[in-house]
Amino acid sequence: MGTFVTLAEVLEAKEAPLGEDEVWAILLGAVEALMDYFCSPGPGSLCSTVTPGSVLLSTAGNIAFKSCGRSEDVSSFTPPEMVQADNPTPSPSKEKMVVFSLGMTLYWTVDYRIPQNQPVQLSDRLNSLLLSMCEDMVNWRPDLQSVLEACERHHRNALLPHPEKVIRQLTEDVLQEPVGPYLSLFLSFLSHVWNLPKTIWLNGKHLHFLFWSRLHVLVSLLLLRWTKCLATLHLSRTAVKWLGINSGVRNFR
Incomplete structure (x- = not known):
């Protein structure tokens, strides 16, 4: 039954x-x-x-x-x-x-x-x-x-x-038990490292692994963070230079 x-x-x-x-x-x-x-x-x-x-x-x-x-x-x-x-x-x-x-x-x-x-x-x-x-x-x-x-x-x-x-x-x-996000990410990694099919059968449902889209998002986030770091560094150097000039003016006075 x-x-x-x-x-x-x-x-x-x-x-x-x-x-x-x-x-x-x-x-x-x-x-x-x-x-x-x-x-x-x-x-x-x-x-x-x-x-x-x-x-x-x-x-x-x-x-x-x-x-x-x-x-x-x-x-x-x-x-x-x-x-x-x-x-x-x-x-x-x-x-x-x-x-x-x-x-x-x-x-x-x-x-x-x-x-x-x-x-x-x-x-x-x-x-x-x-x-x-x-x-x-x-x-x-x-x-x-x-x-x-x-x-x-x-x-x-x-x-x-x-x-x-x-x-x-x-x-x-x-x-059926739902597939966790970590298992899905791990299977996605295996799919592209070993050139497995992008769609596998698991628990009666198809899981579509969008590895390259995730990689694109990851790279975009890294570039955005790197850009913010460069901008912060540039502002820091400008501030130090400006403080140094003002300090020299005050000492001169």
């Missing part, structure tokens, strides 16, 4: 909202995982409320969900039929409740750290699908099969990358 990270951790590492293609990939992967859950014979322990902290992304490119028993705040993602005092539906559909909370969770990912006066950038197709998933009326929400068909149709028409590839990349971005 690989190593898992939560959807909340993905957003924290990204420090920005998800792109639309990333949302489509997570939505498709999540719906497939939920359909497997509802089709499985076992009772399972899936909560009726899906949250950014309960959606798990794996390095294998799969989506899973945490079991119940967590302590995070789920009020923003809870379907209204679970909080209404006079619930007209005695046995609400757990599938429709999961659809609602999944839609709210994905809306949270596209609205992450966006100012209130700035609109969310979504296509009409994705926006309409998420809005339908977040309908207050249970009967107006699509079921998982309808959401799955909409996702698969969009992936075919838009020629999007496979969801597993997108999910795997999002997970690896959280797990």
Whole structure:
């Protein structure tokens, strides 16, 4: 199954909202995982409320969900039929409740750290699908099969990358360790001393070594410092000469 990270951790590492293609990939992967859950014979322990902290992304490119028993705040993602005092539906559909909370969770990912006066950038197709998933009326929400068909149709028409590839990349971005500046500088030095390629593969990302630009900046700084030293020395000699002349004038007087 690989190593898992939560959807909340993905957003924290990204420090920005998800792109639309990333949302489509997570939505498709999540719906497939939920359909497997509802089709499985076992009772399972899936909560009726899906949250950014309960959606798990794996390095294998799969989506899973945490079991119940967590302590995070789920009020923003809870379907209204679970909080209404006079619930007209005695046995609400757990599938429709999961659809609602999944839609709210994905809306949270596209609205992450966006100012209130700035609109969310979504296509009409994705926006309409998420809005339908977040309908207050249970009967107006699509079921998982309808959401799955909409996702698969969009992936075919838009020629999007496979969801597993997108999910795997999002997970690896959280797990990988950043390259320090000293390591980057050292590798840049080796690249030019031994005529290594200017681009190497490290931790799944390309590092471009701009050795000559750094050397140009270094030489420029050295020349600037040398010029300042010469100017300071010239001023010092002028001051000494001027002080000597004034001293001679005072002695003459």
